Amino acid sequence: MSRGVTKLEQPTRLSRETLVSFLEEMLLIRRFEEKVEERFRAGDLSGFLHVALGQEAVAVGVCRTLESDDVIASTHRAHHHCLAKGMTPNALMAELYGKLEGCSRGYGGSMHLYDLATGNLGANAVVGGGLPGIVGAALSFQLRGEPRIAVAFFGDGATNTGAFHESLNLAQLWSVPAVFVCENNHYAESTPSHQHMPITDLSRRAEAFGMHCVVVDGQDIEAVYLAATEATAHARAGNGPVFLVANTYRLTGHYVGDPQVYRPKGELRELRETQDPIPRLRELLGVDEESWSALEADVKATVEASVEFAKSGTDPRPEDALLNVYA
Amino acid sequence: MPETTYREAVRDCLAAAMRQDPDVFLMGEDIAEMGGSMGVTHGLLEEFGKERVRNTPISEAAIAGAGVGAAIQGMRPVVEIMYQDFITLSMEQIVLQAAKHRYMSGGQVSVPLTVRTQGGAGWSPGAQHAEQLEAWLCHVPGLKVVYPSTPEDASGLLWSSIYDDNTVVFFEHRTLYPIKANVPEALSPIELGKARVHREGSDVTIVAIGRLVHVALQVAEQATEEGISVEVLDPRTLLPLDEDAIINSVMKTNRCVVTHEAVTRMGFGAEIAALVQEKAFDYLDAPIERVGSKFTPIPFAPVMEQYVIPHEEDVMAAVKRTVARI
């Protein structure tokens, strides 16, 4: 059983076809999130919205290594995970519009997106709130002898919660088939990580529990995919849980509308120029203008269709609020 | 007296306490550069520095618990729990530690901690960011619970909370931050445990807290047009409770409606109803009405959310039901 930190510096090349499909998926998430920002500003959407511009490669790279009956738990910043795990843009957009056709039938909203059919156990508005349940899901797979795994997504800020430490300890103690994916975007809301953690190397969190850890550049989809392949294989083979740290960047505010007063001047522009996973993959693949435009057009059509679908959806009746409180 | 928002009233009180007393300091998530998720602590980092305006990790148990520990050493920490929903994560430190050290030590220990938190529905954040949990805290001997509904009350009550030698959980309502009122420039403390009669009346007493105080005042205004005279009373401090003020009011009006945004069942209103029937049973001309949220988590879709939480119409209907009884 391997222990310690694996650093993946020189990933084996994936096929062009695979990488192109990653690009499509990442671009869909990007344009979907931009549309969410636009619709919120236009006053169509209510509530509290957190988008994942810049973090697309983590969601896609990890979820593409999962089987459809593997499960995930997500966070307040959930749209990218949901889409990558197979939720349709229509079901997601309809939920943001509060419609019965939404993935959570309008009961959940952006921070509470569920889709059991695609193995999505729910986004979670409580930081760290999803982790203990992932240990339990993985435990049930272990007890029933099923070859499934459970994956928790969370941010760097979540590693300061009690739930994180208790969950990783228990997961390792019982050697359950779980993967804990930390999207280290270097901020917890307005607080930069050096202000909320006394360490810079997150792999040391895993070391404390004797848990296998993989650290990867989260802006490099190929690297994420290969790291996640290793992590999920390790867990699935019964070798115990894995802590996967993807170093990434949030190329927008914490929430839609965040004035980001806490960001050093120029940081966002620089990050957008140097740390955007999408142009990076496009360049790697050498996608020409013509193919790019075609791809953009496809993605745009899908996103626009989701807005149309959502807008023409059914509003719940007010008294539907009384349903679903108990099973 | 300058016009001050509820948000500014809280901030100005924190600043005043910090200026005069080095033992007062703040801890909470994103309270420094960002000034708190609701902008309440805006500007305090610049004035008091990061030693006293402390950004914390997302660690609600440790935030509350470190506050308990510092308070026992004689400091007067004010900690912020960003949303009251997340006070569930601090509950052990508040309920089992802060509330009980005095008692368990046979009176040796004091815990002069203030826990500020905020929340409330009406903006569709979904079920984990919109609850009203004040009743949970009111069930705990050893704690004090304060819930101001106006800027001047926020200011005067926060001061008294900071300088109380017990742990005070101080609730703010998200939708009240922008409301304005005249607040005295020199801080004037308001004693904990004293209710405020916002409006006198003779037909029915509405006991309201938080956002519902403002709803009750609107209802009272409308009710005059129908010839109903409504008294509006805000306990402001929920624990200890100004029982005399409530009882005296009901003895005068003979009717009582209690309203809050928290779910009705087992809510703060249940305690008021019990108190009134115990102490003023013979004065009552109608059953006590309770108006709160329906017994569900707060749904996301705005149409459902609005259905679940109480509005003016609901309070008015309750007022009319009580006065319809002779």
Ligand SMILES: Cc1ncc(C[n+]2csc(CCOP(=O)(O)OP(=O)(O)O)c2C)c(N)n1
């Ligand atoms: C228990 C809890 N405390 C506080 C919050 C408020 N909050 C929402 S997101 C957030 C920051 C989360 O940071 P991180 O885990 O790094 O995720 P990111 O936002 O960077 O994706 C905070 C403090 C919360 N939702 N839950």
